[in-house]
Amino acid sequence: MTEEAFMGLAKEMRLGAKMLGLRATVRALAAAGDPVAKVLGLRALDDPYPLYEKIRERGELSRHPLGLHLTAKHSVVSSVLRDPRFRVEPAVDHVGVDWNIHPGDETRLRHPMEHSLLTMNPPRHTALRALVAPWFTPRALRDREERIEKIVDDFLDQAVYRASFDLVGDFAVRVPTKVVCDLFGIPDDRHADFSRWGSVLAGTLDGIRTLGERHAVRKALAQMTEFFDELILLRRKNPGDDVISGLVRAELDGQPLHRDDVVALAGLLFVAGYETTVNLIGGGALNLLSDPAQKQRLLDDPSTARGVVEEVLRVEPPVQFTLRFTREPLTLCGKQLPADSPVVLLLAAANRDPEVFVDPHRFDAERPNSREHLSFSAGIHFCLGAGLARMEAEIALRRLFQRIPGLHLAGPIRYKRTRNIRGMTTMPVSARMAPVT
Template structure:
């Protein structure tokens, strides 16, 4: 009976979105899955229309940088309603029986606790440890790429690097690496709209398997003894459990969140970066001439071609924003992709420029207390990967058409044929 209700919930969500699109409603257009079409003209229309735009469904949207930034930093807003309901309500119900609901995001005090447990694995000191590991992974990956023949940027470069890095960060034994990489790829970004019940069932099956694998890893490491100076996440969680109660289920939730978010987002960032560099040959030539520009290339990619197009916030009390009264628990969509193209902040925003001085002001990693805790690691991976690519394959060029994933909230490639 539970599966029947979930299927009905999915159909109701899809029907509502379809009806709103028929009436030209702004949230109906937002929910339209795209396959490579640029979302930025739509975002520009929302941005020019008003600071805050209200859908017939009651959802508010903003594509202005100053408004998005203010909302994401405003502590009166959370990622769930005051009743604790997530924006991914149907998916949350589907995963509730697996006891991994934390993956969908928490508000304080739960969010504060989760970030504290994850912090040792994503601190500046941890990044110093990871630098040599990431460098080795990047060059090992490029060693396998054909020197002159065609290869695919996504499957041969963008996927293997984050998959290997996150496995190292987690502390997963080598025998689990291939399976974890496959699961991360299949599950993708769970907050993107689920397009059918079969997909939902696959996610549940994969999450059940992943939870069990992480349970095995944690208990195996626990039996080996707690490391007082851990260099991976499982070790850090076990050390924390000697000082406070950290249930196994909580550890599994954090490890799942790290696997999925830490893999999928970075894969997409790397793919989008290479695609935009090759689409703008003068910018690729700049990077080849000076590979130390790789951090700037990653920041401009995150501004120019955001992987995450929007994020949802809920006011926990009535709030007045830009002269509009937003009632408590009314969904507010901060259109990150629109904010990152706001000409009030970024001059000539439709130009891809890896030397842009304020590119790092983008909101792709969000802002405030929900700022992505893994952002420093993603930046490190992007810096090292693009630098090595420019140094080792300076003649890189397109060898086919890019293929985009079909998505309403995420902009990423599934294939990018190139040759060196």
């Protein structure tokens, strides 16, 4: 064995041991009934919401033996997200996860969660965010609306004639993949690759827990990075009106944007925009399938899709929590927090804060203040793709039920094993009535 290979193996083993150690602590706490360990732990949760209520009962800001503070209170979550005395961390390692991929790969491969806008602070964050923001303005989104309608209809053209299909795998997954590929100007024959990379990377958005996951992520990242490298070269020669062309033309501090930044931004847009939107479309469809009156309202008045999407975002947020660190010693909710203290912001719990939302656990598509949810975060990291996600989900739900009004659930639903990124993996459905073309 070469020295390099030996060092690599030793590093893998150290990481493995670290993961096992932290995992054992979290598992022991979860087994003892600790709601925080269950929320942040490794086991998939069919229903995390009762656990958030237990955390809420501990007060507006509670301290946990894992070395964290947590809050479920809407006003606290919202103010921390907007408070410049808090920062994000380049590598999130609060529950025994590690983003490093493989010895030597750090220079070439990056998990899209690492060194991305999400894990970057000003001033670099501000400068890089400004480079991609133009593709997400209301005007840019209006220009994409027709294309998104066509993408949705093309999938439904295939689905309407099938007696049954998987609403997640055959529809909810495909729409955002194609929308992001369209944004990048990627040809149809590479969409399947993107779906595959997306599902591997999305499965590890909570962090990489096992060595098997690390290998799968490494493979997906290596292929995706190679693809982006080729695409960058292609766009340098033949620029178009897509995001990648825009980024290769862009400058930062008077210099062309570095290839690493282009790859990182593209990777983040793909991963952040893919899995979350899948979950929003899936959650919206499930809601409409379970509530015939709401479905009828949507069929009678397609504009009600907006209220459904907003309320699904509030009640079933695709991103359940996020994390911030104090930059300096400060007082929060009467508690002294030293510098570098991690604070877990439970977005999903804040969305059900009874001080803001009346009867918070009830789904109500006509709720006047659904939009006060924090599912897209707030402050400088407010989701760049919020408008796009809303538009995709509204179009997808509207067209799905217009084209297949008799759609109904036809089998057990399964949830993903990730806890922060919440959504379904399968939702078997079938159509009772003749499709409408």
